[in-house]
Amino acid sequence: MKTYTRQQLALRNGQDKPEIWIAYRGVIYDVSSSRLWKNGTHYEHWAGQDLTEELVDAPHTEKVFEKFQAIGQLA
Template sequence: MDKEELSVELKECYKNIFNLKNMLNFTQCPIKRMQIEDEILFEINKTLYMLEDYTKYRQREFTIEELSKYDGSLGNPAYIAVYGIVYDVSNSPVWGGGTHFGATAGGDLTSQFEKCHKRDLSKLKNLPIVGTLKV
């Protein structure tokens, strides 16, 4: 399951829990209340498992070959690695089309970053981190 699918599923679980909670507030029958409570616990457990998957997705480890697929072309996201951290630059206005002042997404751009930004990590602080670069 990819990040977008997880996001949709997590929102669905939240909606189900909210609706079940409202049902619980208006249910008088003890047996029905127990059934609703069980359904709520099921949705909570499902949410916890999905969050674990989401965390694994966010902590993905990329090889340089895998990273090269994320160059911003053909509808792919644009990722760059700097100091071993992989950032998503897809929505960054200065990275239109997966390029930025001659640098191309899909690779380890640590040396280019150092040349231009002199280790000024503030340039990266607003970019989503999607994983690490496998050495």
């Protein structure tokens, strides 16, 4: 898997580039196809970030990431 920096991840926020990416536990997922991430936001969360610490407050488990393609690793 390709490795991306936090700066490269931040550009995939749904506004600077068409891709919408998020990271969880060092893995970067492409959530561009999700209607829940339209425009790079998902409730109070923003794309282009590592959301590992925020999952504890989510109403779902990490299994939600199984729906999305892992496209890289966070450096």
